[in-house]
Amino acid sequence: MSISTHPFRKYMRHHITRTTNCPGCGNGIIIQAILRSIEELEMEMDDFVFVSGIGCASWIPSPLFAADTLHTTHGRPIPFATGVKLSLPEKNVLVASGDGDLAAIGGNHLIHAARRNIDLTVILVNNGIYGMTGGQTAPTTPRGVATITSPYGSLEHAFDICPMVVAAGASYVARWTTYHPRQMTRSIKKAIQKKGFALVEAISQCPVQFGRAAKLGKAVDMLKYYKNNSIRIKKARGLDEEALKGKIVVGEFVNVEKAELTSELARLKEEVMEV
């Protein structure tokens, strides 16, 4: 029997032989999308610094990726990444974290990084629930879904993250589900190349917690659900709220060029530095 090595094994720390992901987790698809983006862009792992927070998605780069990786406190990867990027502007700084980390406890940092338009790439993995801690309601949990902390169904409205980040001023925002790995990869490539704040929201299945709570079944059933309920943003723009109920709007929400913070700081230094 011959043993073949996965083509992306070269991007991983040699001593790491397993991940912390549960069976059926969407993280694997997203890991592949990130690493395939890096390969297709013909970049090296040393061109990057990876920063993550706390939660299931924070295990995407750390300790797996053979690169500089910074695993931080809950909610704070974006400010840590901001400090890294400002002091190391020639590197690509990529944040991978979850919806609870980036949109609940870290929500303020997310909108301010978008406002600053600092050149970060943020992969926000949205599984709609707190997976690691046992399936509690997230700000992204759809209204009505019963979770361990909303046993009678969530009474709150869910965040619509992409339009929020667009409104805050990001240069690039896209959303795909784990049913769309090719489209997701294309968007991650664009996000890495974008000089400005770029966010890719990856709607991702958590069969262990969310699948059970929302009665969506196993991983494959959830992927089918994504397939059947995703709608392209261009098509969605012509529809009213009622028609969009329960739909996942996917595609590019914004892709613009605008003044970026590290470039502006470099310009400022040139102007005011005395020789």
Added chain:
Amino acid sequence: MSSGKKVMTGTHFMMGNFACAEGAIAAGCEFVAGYPITPASEIVNQLARRLPQVGGIFLQAEDEISAICAAIGASWTGHKEMTATSGPGISLMQENIGLAVATETPLVIVDVQRLGPSTGVPSIGSPGDVVQVARGSHGDYQVIALCPESPQEMFDLTVRAFNLAERYRVPVFLLADGLAGHMRERVEIPVADSLDIIDRNVTTGGNDPMERIDFLDEDVAPMPVFGRGFKAHVSGSCHDEHGMRNLSAPEVMHRYISRPIDKILKHRDDIIQVEADYSPADIALVTYGTVSRSARAAAQLGRAEGINVGTLRMITCWPFPDREIRQIGEIVDLMLVLENNRGQLYPYIKAEAAHACQIEFLGPQILGQIHDPENILARIKEMIK
């Protein structure tokens, strides 16, 4: 004062907070993140103008949590960095002070203390954070804290704070108060060459952390800074010498807690500074920070009246100068501890000295107002009666 020179050599009449800002730049600080707060704002105000002139970066963060996280991130790129705030900001920073300790990150945190609790009185410089800077984050850990008594020391001890942070890979507090921060006084800034500046050790090579000691060295591990192909793994989770998370081996957990504490305590003689002016016959006034100025004035008044009054000023409050306090306690018969709060270090001082001398505490007559030397002298007279 705002030219692009890194070291503003000369004699200045300068506010303490400005002296701190100049000390940071003189020490080689290249990145500052901060959020406005009284009575510390002048530090970031000044650095926002000065840093770009010397090639540095200033970030006005959206809150103090963001400020300390950005500073830690910048430190991992190999640059010297700082954040400056006051009590409410320190409270917000506590979780990530713990991350800086756990990841052995060089970091300077300026705390220009104000009267608390809660919003308290922003412009009154009561040192209320003396214990919270050492014990406010969860878990067991050891930081360094230096207490300036004057604008001159706002410069000198800022430089020293950077040196200690770089040498020991640890958060170092400049534990000032609103009085030292807002006071204007003569500040001598030396020529650049005469400043003793320490830079951190950076790991010398290899692209595999499994073949390096990046953390938990018995002394101080060289830092595997980002951007140079070291492929460092940095985590606030319990980790081994390579930075790799380990939540299963009890001996790794033990080292994860103990080594960062021991590396500081092992070098306590290099870190701890006190200013001692006492003899065995004295009643000793033990202080730190701006209260030391009142203590010296009271000692002079006492000596003029023929009362033997000595002083011990803790320039380093953390690690706690236990041996120095024990030593004075065993030499003098009477000790009076002066703090401009309800006695935050008093229990620590008592623990070292109460076995050997009579020890009492005196706050100012009105909290937040500096001690009246006459009032200190009156208390001394009561004690020796």
